[in-house]
Structure formats: structure tokens, C-alpha cells
Amino acid sequence: MLIAGQRDMQQMDQYTMETIGLPGVVLMENAGAKVVEEILNVSACKQPKVIVLAGGGNNGGDGFVIARRLCDAGITALLCLVVDPERLKEDAKVHFQVYTNRKLPVFYLHEQSLSELQSHLNEADIIVDALLGTGVNGPLREPFRQVISLVNEQAGKKEVVSVDIPSGLNSDTGKVEGAAVQASKTISFVFPKKGFFLQDGPTYIGEWKAVDISVPPSAAKTLGLSLPKLITEAFVKASIPLRPPNGHKGTFGHVLVVGGSRQYVGAPVFSAASALHSGTGLVTLAVPESIYSMMAAQHPEVLFLPLPEKDGHFAEQAISELVPRLHEFDSIAVGPGMSRFPDGEKWMKEWMASLHGQPVVIDADGLYLIRNQLDLVRQYEGNVIFTPHPGEMASLLNMSVKEVEADRMGIAHRFAQEHQLYLLLKGHRSIIATPNGEIYVNPHGNSALGKGGSGDVLTGLIASFLAQGAPPLDALVSASYLHARAGEERAKVASHYGVMPFDIIDGIRGVFREYERGL
Template identity: 30%
Template sequence: MEYLVTSNEMKACDYNTINKIGIPSMVLVERAALGALEELVDHGFDLSRVLVVCGRGNNGADGFALARLLHLKGVSVDILFIDRDKKSTPETSQQISIVQNYGIGILDQVDFTAYTTIVDGLLGVGLSRDVEGAYADIIEGINQSQARVLALDIPSGISADDGKVMGKAVLADKTVTFGFKKLGLVLYPGARYAGELVVKDIGLTEIGFEGKLPKVSSHTPEDMEMLPVRQPYSNKGTFGRVLVVAGSTNMSGAAYLSAKAAYRMGVGLVNIYTVEENREILQTQLPEAILTTYDSQNPDLGDLIAKIQEARVIVVGPGMGRSLSTRIILETVLKVSEVPLVIDADAVNILAENPDLLEDHRQDIILTPHLGEMSRLIKKNTRQISENIIAEAEDFARKKGLNCVLKDTRTVIARRDGQVFLNQSGNDGMATAGSGDVLTGIIAGLIAQGLGSMEAASLGVYIHGLAGDRAAEKLGRHALMAGDIIDSLHYILR
């Protein structure tokens, strides 16, 4: 797991590291410059002629220190600094003095097209208003040049808190960030402006947060150790029973994808509760599943209740439609079940139309809306939600007492305990029909085998993305289909 920090969280860590732990700020600056130098020298940047653009803040201090290190390696380097007549931070002032002592020239105007590499150290994580005037002109010059661009800590003009473009922003080929990833480098559009993202250790650790750890985390490969352990002495009951309440007439695919994904995760048994019209195709496609079918106009709730009582976790919603029968089925699941629920798709839309159904729920619920479904749930437009995606998911999870998996390019998992995860796995090839159905099966499969619902929500999203990345490597993003995500799970789980 890794932390994704806001501007204020990063500033607090910096302050505590310098003033309470006792690491001098100039040591942090020097290590940041050394980390950036490594990326420039070892990773394909043309250093024939380098421009380092510096501002008055500590981001500028990193830039001045880097320019000095480049100069000492014999690289032809210029420094652009337009704030000579304004007060700089103490660290930046000291670095300016050092470069002057080395005889390195500091310019106040340049021809950006003359450089093969440009380093952006203009503005840092403290940016709080739109970029205007001379700074905006500099950013425009950087973006119009043909040089490769390395951003220090964060591309100038990107909000560290939410990835928004603050008027104008540097479009970097690579960003070297220090200590921890900033939220704005992971959320879009900031992630696109950051380019390839590299984190450098400069001596900032979680001790610097003094117990007030960042709110947002993200899974990393080490978290795969959370997977439930398979017991050698076992039977299919050992690995759990999933009930998938899904599908409708001419919509069998969602039930198939959810159920197969659960099986592929290692579940012992999956029961599909679906309309009678889906019996033949599902028995053909997935003979491992047990089917319980119902009349789409008059569902047998006795059969449903019996299956609910057998299940360790229930998926409800994929491909069900929004008929009266579907609402009755959802109401029954919510009323009768006492096991965790993964609620998706049409069940989410029914809840949006009937919000009272979620009141006083007894179950541990994982709700998995995409932006459109979330818009219907909370009565806000998708743009409002996407611009404040973490806050919206967090607020909904807290008010409803559930786990909200708000699906987007960067899916947010807001857990009922207040912890928030932002997923970084996955790719645009996964924006395809059925991908969400696969996710429900993955999450349910983890819960069925004993993982807690909160942990399963975030880890399931991460595994889903990893499988999608594996499928994209094999097939390409254009050709990727939902079934390919399932077929790639074994590579991730083995």
C-alpha cells in the first residue's frame, strides 16, 4: 500500500521532517536534485542543451540544485528565473547563491526552442490559484518547444489535491515526485500532464505525518498477500458459496460474467438466480454454476429466500433490468439476507428511484456505481461528481454506512470505516460492456473465501485492473473484452 497525499499533508510531512525529526531542508533539496539527475542521465533524456526553469518556492530550490549538478557533470545548462526582484524561500535564496558562486548564468528570458531538455521547477504543490501572466507565458513556451520535459515534484499548473489544471499547466514527459505521490498526479487530468511518474526517496517517511496519516491510499503489488490462503484439507464448501442474482430476458451475459469471475477467483460454488429464459444458454456457457430460475412476471420468492440463506455473499443487479419484479427481488434480498451484498448496475438504479430501500440496512454493502449511476443516486450531474470524485464517494459512504466503489478512470473506494482508496491499476481498454459485471464477481469471490468486505472492495478493484492490464498486454487495448479480463485472472492470482 502507498499513500497519496494532498498539498497540506505533504507540507505537514515536510515541516515535521525538518523541524521535529531534524533533517535539514537543504539535505532534502540536495537529495531531490540527485534523484532528478538520475532520471535525466540514466533514462534517455538528450542533455545536449538543458534549460532548468525555476520559481521562488522550494520547487525552484530543487531546480537550482539540479542545474548545479548538471553543470558539474559538464552538461550545457541554462537557468530561467524571472523573480530576481521578489523574495524567495530561504532554501531557494541559498541555492541561487551557490549557482552564482559556480559561475552558472541565470537568465530572465530564453528561446525555449533552443533546448533538447527542459526541467520544470517553476511551481510546486502549494499552487492555490490560476496561473497567469509571465508564468503562464513560460508554461506556454515549454509546451510549444520540441524538448523533452521533466517536471520536478509536480507539473507547474496542476493542483496537487485534485489534478485540475489551474489555468495553464506544463505537459511533462516524465515527473519525478519526492517522498510520496500527490493525489493530483494520479487523478485526471493531472495524470496525463505528469506523463511517466517516478517517486524518489529523499528522506521523507510516514513518521513525518506524526500519526495523522494521509486519508487516501492505493494498493501496490505487496498487497496481493491479502488474498485468502487456500487450505489443502478442504472441499468446495471451504471456499464459499456465492449467489449471483442477475440477468433478464435477452440479458444473460451479465450473470455469466459475474458468476465466472467469482469461480475464477477460487470460489467453491456459484448459484445463479435468473429468469427462466436464460437457463439453456447459461447451462451451456457455464455448466459449473447451479441455476435457479424464475418467471420474469411472477418470481418465486421462496426459491430466492432459500438460496439467500445458503450464500456467504450475494451479488445483485447485473443485467436485471428495472421491472417491478426486479424491484421485488431486490427488496427481498435487502430484507432477508444477513450476508454481505455487492450491489451493481440495475439494482443501483432501483435504489436511486427508491432511496428508502437503503435505510437501516443490516448488511455490509458494497455499492458499485459508475458516474451515471452515482448521478442518479445523489442527484448531481456527472461533471460535479467527477470534479470532486473522492469527496462525493466518501460523503455517500459515510451517510449510508456502506462501502462505495465509484467507478471511473481512477476508481474511488470509500469504505464505511472512513478509509479511502484510489485505484491505479487498469486501462482504457476496460471501458467495455461487461467489465463491471466481472468486477462484482471478483469482489464477491474474495468475500466468499473469507476476506472482509471493506478489504475485498478495494483489493477487488485492484485485481480487476491488474487482470485488465494483463489482457491489454496480450491483446491490445482496442481488442480487449470483458471475458478477457476473466481469462487473465489466473496470471494475477498464481
């Protein structure tokens, strides 16, 4: 499934009306009909009372159709027009005239009071938000801000259904400036919107569903639109490496994890354990020699490569011991727990110059140590994967976290293309960018993953799939999705507060069990 921005949808709508020849009033009728269908399907009440809040644009026009069709279905529905009807234009005006010609009930806010509207909202079982749609850009004007405030007083008490996008949420950036409707469900037309997955968006949209209104999805390709793609379960199932019945440990690859320091012992262990529990045949941990014995005693399933150290970090001499072994490994993960040390940048550059073409995942302080020599990664022709969280991304670009979060898709897209690498920009909704300019969005994840060690688990999962033969994109897509799903599932048992890294690993195994029959 594709993800669209405001301008993308405007172009697709225009193409449908002008080239295909389907009038805007028909698209509006189709949109309203689909929303009514969803309302009737999900309502817990057999005879709910519904109030439809409508603005003056096309979103309001959808609302006029929704209110009329609800009345025709025998539902008690009230249309609340938030703007003066004299301001209505074009297709929205046509549908409002149809509604009023039917003598159906209308509440005119410009003639009545907010307290009267509040009474109607209190009496309703379902509130339909058809106030502003995708056209929001900047702070809200009145009376929309006040109306949205009244709607949000009902959030959690009753169903709030937003039409196309919660009013007040920017469809391109996911930013809310001042106020936005807190929807329990969002019915989006054709494609979900970019703002669903950025900044404030995930906390406002509730459950969402994209519905067909006769704007063909193929119009995106016809118009040459380069749209982000949503990672779906079907996509993930097709991306997970297959396990031949006659496979053995050699079949499933050998992962090298380079990391650890005196201060950070757990991080590389989480990566190694994640790789093993997700199917790789062998994992070797290259760690400073002082922490080797403690780790080896607790994790006999892992192979170890203890390396010379200085002050609790890898020493320069470690390179001469590491480089002759690099050819043994099918994928390499570097950075978990490695920490920062004086010769770290030189250390990274020297051993990476001796790689044998296998894919490399760079995470954590590995990203910090490579930040001043990004030209180094271009020579590996798309075999390098960066997995920064927003703070690490900000460090790579010498900007603030706020700046990164304000343009997650754009920054990921430009960085991956400029440096010809794969980028997984972690966050509440993680973004994957490819060297050839594609963007993928993970729709899953929650606060249970917001804990030290969670990212190390993800790093090991990616490296595992790479070692098992998955191309970088497939490894990123499947690992990101499974990691997020595992966090969600384990939170149901351990709470959002209590999920630990090994819980996520266990959750990943649980998701695998769900999928195994279909793989």
C-alpha cells in the same frame, strides 16, 4: 504507501523544519539531489543536454539545486529563470545565490524572448519542469502559460521530468485549468500527490516515483493526518484469499449472482464466469426463467436458479422462491443485467430483508433500485458493497456526473461513512472507501476497461473473493487491482480498442499465474 495533498505536505515540511530541526535549505538540497539521481539513471543519452525551467517558489529552488548538481556531474545544463530574480525569497533565494556565485549558466526570461527559450528547448535532450510545484490553484498567469505551451510542443519527442508535480496540475483535485506540463516522468517528494489519481492527473504525470528527501513518512501519523492509501502489489498479494492444498469446492465458497433480464443476458454471465475463474468453488445464477435455457446450454459450469418473471424481469413471486435458498450462499452479487422494472425497489427490499449475514455486492441497476432506501443497508453492519461508476454515483446522490468527478475522494469518503458500507467508485483510477473513513486508491487501469461487461467482471471477482473468506476490504483491494492489471495486460495483445469482458477474465488468470508462486 500514503497519498498526500498540498496542505498535508506543508504540515509535514513544517514539522520537519521546526520540530525535527532540519532546515528548509537542506530539504531543498536533498530534493534536487534526488531528482538529479533519477535523471542520470533514466537518461538514454550518456551526455544529455538539459534545460531546467524554474519559477520563483520552492519548486524553483529545487530547480536551482538540480541545475547546479547536473553541472557538477559534468552534464551540459542550462538554468532558465522564468521570473525576475528580485522576486526570489527565503530558501529559493539562498540556492539561486549559490548557483550564481558559482558563475553557472543562466537564461533570464524577463530579459530575453520566448523564441530564444524555444531554441534552447529544441536543443535540449531533457527538460526539467521546476516551474510551479504543488501551489497551483486556478488559471495560470503569464509567462507560465506560454512557457508550458512551449514545453508541451516537445512532449513525446524528448524526456520531460516534472519536479514533485507537473506545473499547472492541481495537487489536490487533479484539475488542469488551461494548461499543465505534459510530463513523461514525475519525481514526487515523500508521497505521491492526490492529483496524480484524480480528474486530469493520470494523463499528465507520465511515470511517477516518490523519493525520500528526509521528511519522515511517519510524520503523517505523528501529526494525525488521515491520508489516502495507495494500493500496491504487495498489499494485493497479502489480500488474495489463500488456497489450501487440500481444499475442495466447499472450501472455496458458493457465490449467488442475481441478475439478468430479457434485454441484458450477458452481464450476469460475465459475473458468474469471473467468479469461477478467480477461484470460487460454486456459482449459482438466479435469472428470469425465460433466459435460463439459453444461458444453461452455453454455460454448463454454472448452476442455475430460474425464477418467475413478468415482462422480462423478476416477478414478485420470485422472492418466495429465492428467499428459502439464500442461506446456501457465502456471498451474493446483485444487479448485473437486472435492468429497471416497476416493482424493482420493492423487490430489492423484500429479498434483502431475508439475508443471513453474508456479504452482498450491489452493482448496475441494483444500485438504481436501492437508491431510495439507503437506510436499509446500514443494518448489515458493513457487509454491503456498492460498486458504482460515476453515472451511478451521481444517481445515488441526485447530482451531476461532473460534480461527482470534481470531488471523487470526498464524495466516496462521506457516502461510505454515512451509510456504513464499502464503496468502490469506479473510474480511470478507482477509489475504495470504507465505513470507518479509510480511502484506498488503485493506481492502475486504462481505456481498455471502458466497455460494457467490464464492470460485471469486476463484480464477480469481488463476490468470488468474499465467498472464499476474504474480508470486504481485502476483496475490494485485490479485485480492483487485478481487474485493472488484467485490462492493461490484455490491451498489449488485443489493443485498447479490442479488449472484451472474457479477455479481462483471461487476463486475470494470467496475473494469478504471475502471483501463484508467492501466494
